[in-house]
Amino acid sequence: MALLRITSPHTQRAGHRTSWVMQMVILATVPGLLVQTWLFGYGTLINVLIASITALISEALILKLRKRSLSFFLKDYSALLTGLLLALAIPPIVPWWLTVTGVAFAVIIGKQVYGGLGNNPFNPAMVGYALLLVSFPVPMTQWLTVSDLSLAQQTLPFIDSLKTIFSSGISNIDAYTMATPLDAFKHKEGLMSEEAFASVAALGQANLDAMLWVNLAYLLGGLFLIYLRIITWHTPVAILAALFVITGFFYIIDISNAASPWFHLTTGATMFGAFLIATDPVSSCTSNKGKLYFGAGIGLLIYIIRTWGGYPDGVAFAVLLMNFAAPFIDYYAQPRTYGHKKARKGLKTGANK
Amino acid sequence: MSTIDTELNTDAESEADLAESTSATATNYSEIIYNGIWKNNPALVQLLGLCPLLAVTSTVVNALGLGLATLVVLIGANIAVSLIRNYVSDAVRLPAFVMIIASFVTSIELIMQAYTYELYQILGIFIPLIVTNCAILGRADAFAARNPALPSALDGLMMGLGFMAVLLVLGAMRELIGQGTLFSDMQLLLGDVAINWKIEVFKDYPDVLFAILPPGAFIGLGLLIALKNSWDEKAKAIAEKNQDKSEKQDRRVRVTG
Structure with missing residues (x-):
């Protein structure tokens, strides 16, 4: 059976499975994550943490419901990536329940309901983002600003980040926020x-x-x-x-x-x-x-x-x-098949002319 | 919405229903009740009348208002259609049915305008649009046009109740998720008795606009249909299991003296 284990396309080198791809994409977000944290404070990091945990839990929950192998699908890092991308897209100071709602919706409705990884017609992270933006426009458009421009002349301190995310927030949050x-x-x-x-x-x-x-x-x-x-x-x-x-x-x-x-x-x-x-x-x-x-x-x-x-x-x-x-x-954009003169165009049923 | 489209479908569907309906001509009342509420539920199985279903179920009171209006129209139209069923030729039956339904809807609209004016304004265009609710024309053509008045009235009642039940569940779901309340503004429909019925389930709840807007209705209805299907499958599996058991018991043959 060893020969049949990798399905097409055979463009990746051996051993480069889904999990490797997902790991590399996660790695590719690291510069962005670092720059966002450097410029806008620790909020992004905390959001990433919340989102990752939520993504794994919701993925595990649905896999359990669908009677699929837990370890196999959790190890492909796809849920983790969805959570990470969503956490990077949302403002750094949104309340924790907002992140949880968005990520859970992205993984459950955006991906698993359609049949899991590979069957989702929409990008799960963006499904979650759209839900959040449509539902909670006010917190979703409140961004932090860089230290030079903010009234407080600094990025939001770690403790204050925790407060804005996990409790009712801090009183002088306006000193740190500004429109994008x-x-x-x-x-x-x-x-x-x-x-x-x-x-x-x-x-x-x-x-x-x-x-x-x-x-x-x-x-x-x-x-x-x-x-x-x-x-x-x-x-x-x-x-x-x-x-x-x-x-x-x-x-x-x-x-x-x-x-x-x-x-x-x-x-x-x-x-x-x-x-x-x-x-x-x-x-x-x-x-x-x-x-x-x-x-x-x-x-x-x-x-x-x-x-x-x-x-x-x-x-x-x-x-x-x-x-x-x-x-x-x-x-309408099918490539020409080797040995054929023209590319096939459009949906053809019946005889192929 | 593509009401005409769906109406054509109901024509095709009515043929399929025909066998079922004619078998019910022996006035199997329990069958009619089961069909209307569960097995052939207009909202969950026939997927008729989705336009009002998706548009107005943002709160329980809206759902109840539209559900009641549809229920009354459905019963009235079914009875009237059933009474004239032997006097209209096939060629003009659909226009005749639509005229009957339209007159019922007009009366309901006037009544709501008189007694529940605020709700009438909230529901707006969706009250006159009951005319185009495919569930009503569908039942008139598939059932009432082939059955006597009494079974038709019962069919109208049960289909209406089935439709209203789905409206109410969906309305409650969306109100709970969207605003964190239940039964708010019930006084619009039920008068001053219901002024304190509002339950605030969650305190300080942020409005989840998504659930109140139409996408929430689509997802909510999808989940309800999935839930019904999974229940039906479970019930089927259990029934098959029981059948297997009883069959096994039947097959047992005494071999000992």
């Missing part, structure tokens, strides 16, 4: 772009730099994954290129009100979404050509939601919407 640059830009209330960048505190250089560092850290993690050939370049490059093109277009025609492509590429969850979320092998497209369409769709949707939508950042909804379209794209 995207949020502030969205609500610039008639100011011209230039004035907004000059006068709105949340659009200050320190805040922009912070978001730039976070995005660079995730870019580093993403490049690491491409180097290991866990993800291909197609999806992230298509996302970033589409976002660059559409932001550039609107920046050129309406320079006084739109933000520059650089702003859109380096704030919010752009890199995180492009390299770690959209590249989920289960819920994205499979063929290289399909990945390009898939990524381009996400890039366009990110800009559309950021600019004309109701929420400051649109990565989660963009990814979920394109997850809907992924099977459809796959039908």
